[in-house]
Amino acid sequence: MGRQPCCDKVGVKKGPWTAEEDQKLVGFLVSHGHCCWRVVPKLAGLLRCGKSCRLRWTNYLRPDLKRGLLSDEEEKLVIDLHAQLGNRWSKIAARLPGRTDNEIKNHWNTHIRKKLLRMGIDPATHLPLQEPPAPPVQEQEQQEAPQLQEQQQQQNDGEVLQEDAEEEDLPMIQPHEITAPTLPPQAAASNCGSVSSASASVSVVSPSCSSSASAVSGVDVTAWPEPMYLFGMDGILDAGWGGHFPGSGGGLSVDPFDQYPGSGFDQDDWM
DNA sequence: AACAAGTCCAACCGCAACGAC
């Protein structure tokens, strides 16, 4: 018995999302929420499969996402959690607010993994690599921590990583540094993703069109969180999110967008 | 300036888990 594909392969667009598609998706989700992802693209007028919509939303369009490199603290936490949880990226992501599993996974594979390897640490086990003679630099580092128990190793990871980061002179961008330039709400609304609570009209420029879009286009998608927070719970309620967030009575101390699947409201709530 | 190699990340794929019936 074969699995039914998540969507009809025929007539379904793939590849990078366009600004127009992002607008449609965000506009639809903000005003209606999602009942089930399969029907979202149809209702939103998108030639995408539901899975693709969900991924786009959770990994990029969700308003509570942080953008930019992981901070030093976040990186340490990822290493720590990875030592405990292994490749359970979603579990790790759950401990880093505003970060997605995909983002953490990518960061691990492109940055952290290499750092650990250079340090002579097996990224999979977080133990020193049992390898043939390492190059001098690694040798030296290995001498510093020979045959450490895992706990000790974890403790060292952070310290050595920090040194490593300094060594490379890698700029560690803090969240507050990567958010959008502070704009008055109106300006923010006209320049970047905006959500009118009344009409739920949304404008977004897709960074997928160009990875440097946020830097050069003048339409900073990293600004997403700010306008979304600015329009606040009232806007969310006006836009049709009302009553969908248990315990969302006051303020946004509990992020309403975070972890909404399985957080206590069922599909009917979204209809 | 042009090209090649390397890096990074958004998006896709396929499987597993879960819930409804």
Place this chain on the structure above:
DNA sequence: AGTCGTTGCGGTTGGACTTGT
């Protein structure tokens, strides 16, 4: 208890971008 539909997760890939020659 078994089947089906949906969502979530982790691995992988394609291509844009950056860096080096």
